[in-house]
Amino acid sequence: MAKYFDVHPENPQRRTISTVADSIRSGALIAYPTDSCYALGCRLGSRDGIDRIRSIRRLDDRHHFTLMCQSFAQLGQFVHIDNDVFRAIKAATPGRYTFILPATKEVPRQLLHPKKKTVGVRIPDHVVAQALLADLGEPLLSSTLLLPDEEEPLTQGWEIKERLDHVVDAVLDSGDCGTEPTTVIDFSDGELEIVRRGAGDTTRFE
Template structure:
């Protein structure tokens, strides 16, 4: 069974954040809180760990996962950010948005779509941001829900443990999160395109 680590959602304890980052650094898979729901993730540079997440989620290999950065500066290392995209992201990040961008050469192939695009987030959650910063790399991001999403609501670390506890190395408990998917916005062209209506105001992108 996975170890459950309670981390304060507003003032994450650095010692505990370092423990979580260390598990990721050594190829571990963890469940962690975000601003939209509990997620499953690993270091995007560890192919073995990424393959584990594919197995856990029973996800087809031709559907790459999104990933999370800790800042807009961090995003621009992994996605090509034009002037319009930069302006929009600067105003709305961190927040519950997944932005689709053209990937840079730094992005591992396994994380790219056939069109060489990536989905990137900067979540508005102190625990999540602290883990990414401590690791020093982006973290893969997928919901801690079954791929078929059979309406089982996952709100707490106990819910996550019940579904995925035997398959992951660590579950971070930062209290209850009412799940609501991120809004997905393509910034591949000058005009933003809303691909999925989810959490967060979309006024700026219309």
């Protein structure tokens, strides 16, 4: 049965955040809010967490997972970024964008695109997500909480708890945070490609 945490959206309780971060370090799979929609998250090196996310969402090996990072300093440890790309990403973050970039050796192999060796990264503009990442001290492996055969992600914490009670370990609820996934921008080949138009404004990249 999943633990349920009701957290203030603008002033999250430190004890609650620390409790959830500790559970992630111990291998927990959580549902948590972001600036686009709710997501599933686990520790970067958690093979069990990855397998559980794949099972919940029925994902194949080609799915791009996202590394949810607190800052550019953290993000830079996991992806290669040249100066032009750095400036473009810097201007758009934190925000509702996921960027696909060449991965460094710090990224576990099972998270990489099988041919391109790339990974998705992003820095959320959400108080609760940022507080969790700050306490955790490392990226959170993340995937949009979009269930199979459904058109939109789950958006209410109580509903997530009700429907995923036996497949996640904790639900962090800060209220409705939207249903539109991030805009996905691929910089992996040195050229900009808009892979998915979502919550982030694409005009800055066009």
